[in-house]
Amino acid sequence: MAIDMRVDLAGVSLPNPLVLASGIWGSVAGTLVRAASNGAGAVTSKSCSLAPRIGHPNPTVLHWGHGFINAVGLSNPGAHVQRQELARAHEELAPTGAALIASVFGDTPQGFADAVHVIAEAEPELVELNISCPNVESEFGRPFALDPDAAARATEAVRAVYAGPLLVKLSPNAPELVAVARAVVAAGADGLTAVNTLGPGMLIDLEARRPILSNRVGGISGPALRPVAVRCVFELAGAVAVPIIGTGGVSSGHDALEMIMAGATAVGIGSGLYCEGDGIFRRVLEEMEQWMEQEAVDSLDEIRGCAHG
Template identity: 55%
Template structure:
């Protein structure tokens, strides 16, 4: 993340030297003491400027990380698409929230507040991915509370082409990655799916059929 659009460009240029596969532009980080990231994630013009600054300083694919705190996340998705993003990741943490240690009588985080992740975020993340899928043509990386094959499949059916796992490591350990892959494969075998592509966005097709 960065505090200005130009800083996003500087960071992108320096990161590009390491030759990563892509750059994720975190325009929505809620876990710092200042307002870094937040203005970019919540306003379409600022989000677009951040992506444009990164695009001007790298030839690598750009993924814009969106915030569930936006009033209309689809507007932000459209803005970063028009600005040149190659994909979006949805969503970052919600909040900020707080947890207090009742034994010490103070917040457990040194910054007092932080983003809400894990299973509590999953239904919100799923709805965001579902809405974004209808709004833009960009590939979506679905993130937010994915800790099982079932959770990953739901995200894919909502429209995600890939999923990310973070807090799932806390709940199931480092083997969560292989476990989720195995659970997805088992579901596909029983459901008659031969490829992941067959499940991407299928929830929209089911909805359309029900409305006829």
């Protein structure tokens, strides 16, 4: 039986549903292409702003046993430098069939629009707005993703300068997640990525008697996030009619299928790649296909959203 793993993500055809999540392998063409060559159906670049950012000093990422806590602080070379690297990535990704998703953030709606305006010249297949980073609150204030109006303003500002496929990345920390999703879809989002990291959280070094991360607090990802992410995808899929990249703690075929059953169109992998390396994409795909074969499921469309009953 031939299993069809292709998915349509906001009008962009992906060879399979697995997506490299933003921030895990940076934005260097070589690593993005490496993820695609090892089985990712789409790759997301590290979030980029108009101006370069150094980010927080180390320590910024810690594996604590049930996932990661991170406060990298959105370090990036700025949109003008990133545009060149992403243009190269776009060209080199073509033979793999994988799509390039360019992640962008700003401190104001206009900041989002200005950065997207520059990055769009690299011709990524999709743009993803990171309105949900919990690690820069002391600098930028509350993430846009926590408030439907603020989230809509950032989306609208980008829509005014960019006509291509647009994803908005949501936060598991939003008290009114569905209201935020409805607001960004009404403002022009073609799809959602759910979710960014949970928290913020904190861990303390007993010897130093201080928080471990230099930023003190950071976002939680990996296995500890997964049940929250699945619930978010389930709620969103029941409320909006746009495709969702279900992201959070996925590290097996079982986890990826769970996201699809919750209603996700595609499935993001971030922390799992940190732990296992680039073999994770092929392994997860094989495990998905094995289960589908056993259950006589020919395509992901057959099971997408089935958990809703």
